[in-house]
Amino acid sequence: MTEKTTKKRTTEEKRTDEDVIYVGHKPPMSYVLAVVTQFNGNGSKEVILKARGRAISTAVDTAEIVRNKFMKNAKVKDITIGTESVTNEEGRDSNVSSIEISLTTN
Amino acid sequence: MTEKTTKKRTTEEKRTDEDVIYVGHKPPMSYVLAVVTQFNGNGSKEVILKARGRAISTAVDTAEIVRNKFMKNAKVKDITIGTESVTNEEGRDSNVSSIEISLTTN
Numbered sequence: 669m670t671e672k673t674t675k676k677r678t679t680e681e682k683r684t685d686e687d688v689i690y691v692g693h694k695p696p697m698s699y700v701l702a703v704v705t706q707f708n709g710n711g712s713k714e715v716i717l718k719a720r721g722r723a724i725s726t727a728v729d730t731a732e733i734v735r736n737k738f739m740k741n742a743k744v745k746d747i748t749i750g751t752e753s754v755t756n757e758e759g760r761d762s763n764v765s766s767i768e769i770s771l772t773t774n
Numbered sequence: 775m776t777e778k779t780t781k782k783r784t785t786e787e788k789r790t791d792e793d794v795i796y797v798g799h800k801p802p803m804s805y806v807l808a809v810v811t812q813f814n815g816n817g818s819k820e821v822i823l824k825a826r827g828r829a830i831s832t833a834v835d836t837a838e839i840v841r842n843k844f845m846k847n848a849k850v851k852d853i854t855i856g857t858e859s860v861t862n863e864e865g866r867d868s869n870v871s872s873i874e875i876s877l878t879t880n
Contacts, residue, residue, distance in 0.1 A: 725830040728871040732857045736869075747853040749875070751838045763842075765834040769855070 687712045689730075691719035696729040703734050707742070707773055714745065717769040720752060724767045731769045745772045793818045797825035802835040809840050813848070813879055820851065823875040826858060830873045837875045851878045 689702050699717065706712045719727035735742050750766045795808050805823065812818045825833035841848050856872045 722828075722831050724834050725828050725871065728830050728855050728873060731855060732869075732871045736857055744855060747855065749834050749837060749850060749853065751842055763838075765831065765838045767834060 686710065687714060688716045688718055691717055691723050691727040691730060693723060693726070696726050696733055699726070699730040700733045700738060703730065703771065704738050707739060707771075714770055714772045717771070718766065720754075720766045721764045724765065727767055727769055731771060734771060739773065741774050742771050743774070745770045792816065793820060794822045794824055797823055797829050797833040797836060799829060799832070802832050802839055805832070805836040806839045806844060809836065809877065810844050813845060813877075820876055820878045823877070824872065826860075826872045827870045830871065833873055833875055837877060840877060845879065847880050848877050849880070851876045 687706060689699055689706065691699050703715050703717070706715045717727045717730055731744060735744070746768075747770075748768045750768075751763050752766050753761050754764050755761055793812060795805055795812065797805050809821050809823070812821045823833045823836055837850060841850070852874075853876075854874045856874075857869050858872050859867050860870050861867055
């Protein structure tokens with residue numbers, strides 16, 4: 669779903685698509701690992717967790733586990749909720765709630 | 775789970791427990807109705823949705839339905855996430871994520 673972007677990091681273009689982690693139906697620890705890798709391995713200053721529907725609670729779990737267990741210096745900078753329109757298999761549109769949790773380190 | 779409080783409203787004590795709606799495993803519309811009643815029937819200026827675990831996504835659904843369908847003037851004032859410790863039936867403690875979404879009208 670995410671577009672592939674260049675790995676080059678410039679000061680002008682600080683946030684890349686790599687800093688966005690899409691949370692789905694795997695266990696929270698999969699996403700925790702992705703977040704920690706993004707901060708510690710790739711040197712991101714801000715990581716955004718995005719989730720829709722049922723995965724919203726997994727995104728919150730992920731943020732809380734990162735913050736409480738793995739990176740005590742991580743903070744929740746911002747949380748936004750929204751509604752997205754999705755087309756199901758039968759071709760009908762339905763609305764699904766979404767969340768974006770942005771985590772930062774000091 | 776919520777304690778019963780007096781119905782009297784004073785200027786000093788504006789937010790009562792009535793303004794907190796605990797979201798559980800009913801369909802979102804049950805909680806949407808509770809929120810709309812709280813704003814329109816009881817005259818609250820701020821309503822807080824609280825949920826834990828899987829119900830977190832239902833709380834987000836509720837806020838989004840209120841905002842998009844029933845009360846276009848309602849805004850998400852603040853969202854906070856946290857972790858609560860709960861004791862299960864076997865007496866063991868486990869952690870569960872929680873969310874608080876505060877909705878206000880202008």
